[in-house]
Amino acid sequence: MCETAEAASLLAWYDAHARVLPWRVSPSDRKAGVAPDPYRVWLSEIMLQQTTVAAVRDYFTRFTALWPTVEALAAAPDEQVMAEWAGLGYYARARNLLKCARVVTEEYGGRFPADHAALLSLPGIGPYTAGAIAAIAFDLPEVVVDGNVERVMSRIFRVETPLPAAKPELTALARSLTPAQRPGDYAQAVMDLGATICTPRNPACGICPWREACRARKDTVQAELPRKSPRKAKPTRHGMIFIGRRSDGAVLVERRPDKGLLGGTLGWPGSDWQEGAAPKALPPAAGDWRELPGEVRHTFTHFHLVLRVLVADLPQGTVPERGYFLEKSAFSPSDMPTAMRKAHDLAVRPAPTASG
DNA sequence: TATCCGTGGAG
DNA sequence: TCTCCAAGGAT
Numbered sequence: 001m002c003e004t005a006e007a008a009s010l011l012a013w014y015d016a017h018a019r020v021l022p023w024r025v026s027p028s029d030r031k032a033g034v035a036p037d038p039y040r041v042w043l044s045e046i047m048l049q050q051t052t053v054a055a056v057r058d059y060f061t062r063f064t065a066l067w068p069t070v071e072a073l074a075a076a077p078d079e080q081v082m083a084e085w086a087g088l089g090y091y092a093r094a095r096n097l098l099k100c101a102r103v104v105t106e107e108y109g110g111r112f113p114a115d116h117a118a119l120l121s122l123p124g125i126g127p128y129t130a131g132a133i134a135a136i137a138f139d140l141p142e143v144v145v146d147g148n149v150e151r152v153m154s155r156i157f158r159v160e161t162p163l164p165a166a167k168p169e170l171t172a173l174a175r176s177l178t179p180a181q182r183p184g185d186y187a188q189a190v191m192d193l194g195a196t197i198c199t200p201r202n203p204a205c206g207i208c209p210w211r212e213a214c215r216a217r218k219d220t221v222q223a224e225l226p227r228k229s230p231r232k233a234k235p236t237r238h239g240m241i242f243i244g245r246r247s248d249g250a251v252l253v254e255r256r257p258d259k260g261l262l263g264g265t266l267g268w269p270g271s272d273w274q275e276g277a278a279p280k281a282l283p284p285a286a287g288d289w290r291e292l293p294g295e296v297r298h299t300f301t302h303f304h305l306v307l308r309v310l311v312a313d314l315p316q317g318t319v320p321e322r323g324y325f326l327e328k329s330a331f332s333p334s335d336m337p338t339a340m341r342k343a344h345d346l347a348v349r350p351a352p353t354a355s356g
Numbered sequence: 357t358a359t360c361c362g363t364g365g366a367g
Numbered sequence: 368t369c370t371c372c373a374a375g376g377a378t
Contacts, residue, residue, distance in 0.1 A: 044374085045374065046374095046375095047374090048373080048374040048375095049373090049374065049375045049376075050361090050362085050363090050372090050373055050374085050375055050376095051362085051363075051364095051373060051374080051375095052363090052364080052365075052372085052373045052374095053373080053374085054364085054365080054373095055363070055364065055365090055373085056373095056374090087362090087363075087364095088362080088363075089361085089362030089363045089364090090361055090362055090363085090375085090376090091361080091362080092360095092361065092376075092377075093361095093375090093376085096376080096377090123376095123377095124375095124376070124377090125376085126375060126376045126377080127375085127376090128374070128375060128376085129374085129375075129376080132374065144374085146373090146374045146375075147372085147373065147374075147375085148373085148374070149374090164357090164358095187374095188374090191374055194374090195373085195374085200371080200372065200373090201366085201367075201371090201372095231371095232359095260360085260361085261360080261361070261362090262361090262362085263361085298362095298363095299362090299363090300360095300361075300362060300363090301360070301361055301362060301363090302359080302360065302361075337362075337363090338362075338363065338364090339362090
């Protein structure tokens with residue numbers, strides 16, 4: 001393995017095949033002296049954490065249209081940012097996004113630091129994201145290791161150690177290949193390679209720029225790598241929620257606490273979610289609550305959720321014991337995380353009949 | 357180190 | 368239907 005030659009062959013491949021992405025400066029533009037906007041690089045990297053490019057695209061476009069600069073984002077109301085993030089998942093990212101924007105605005109004069117350690121100290125920025133911003137936005141020679149890089153390294157070096165234990169080994173191997181020239185393009189090139197050629201299933205080894213050097217391909221074990229430790233089975237939790245509506249169209253909602261599952265998001269009042277039978281919960285307001293036929297099913301990272309949904313038409317003067325009324329004009333189900341939006345769908349749309 | 361934290365698409 | 372997975376971070 002000749003490190004310099006491998007980096008060069010990958011960069012040549014990237015020059016010809018780099019994906020066109022809304023937050024990316026193309027290799028030709030970069031060579032022409034165009035510098036990336038660190039704000040856009042940061043925003044894209046946060047959105048892309050454990051999230052596909054396809055899912056991020058529209059969110060990125062909308063965020064940058066609403067808030068073109070980090071100062072603009074820092075000045076945005078929390079509720080609006082949470083509503084715009086709704087549906088993208090991992091809501092701690094949205095809360096940390098605002099924290100970070102405000103720190104950068106207030107303590108860094110609106111400029112992201114061009115320094116790995118300083119970036120790492122910011123909310124929502126961990127080792128990967130700090131390296132990615134340093135490399136992509138500032139062209140610093142950082143070692144950038146994400147899921148793509150882990151997969152690519154495990155294959156070209158045929159690392160049989162299962163993840164996540166293999167992480168340090170894979171990081172060292174990634175470091176051994178990272179060039180001093182064009183580190184920003186190189187970081188994006190390895191990730192593009194992992195996303196388009198060295199894919200988890202059916203890697204396209206025949207057109208890979210690293211096919212000659214790849215140990216896994218030589219030994220025909222590429223489909224089995226990287227190995228992963230077995231995961232835990234998902235339990236099923238049950239709960240009940242209450243969707244209360246006033247005749248003027250206002251709905252009874254609550255803001256979930258900042259910490260924990262769906263932290264800081266808008267939702268329907270309800271019970272805790274537990275394994276076994278759904279825990280009983282008091283309605284958030286007095287009323288004639290009736291349970292809807294059917295149920296809401298949703299799967300989170302580490303458990304399945306089954307929700308019973310109760311609805312009520314509430315009198316105009318109702319004073320809720322929990323939550324608050326949101327006027328019809330101020331409510332959109334798309335402002336809620338998916339599980340809550342599914343519950344609203346069930347309440348609004350009659351359950352499909354067996355005959356269709 | 358292990359657990360918690362979403363979502364939608366692919367196969 | 369079900370499992371896996373995608374540019375991880377915080378605790």
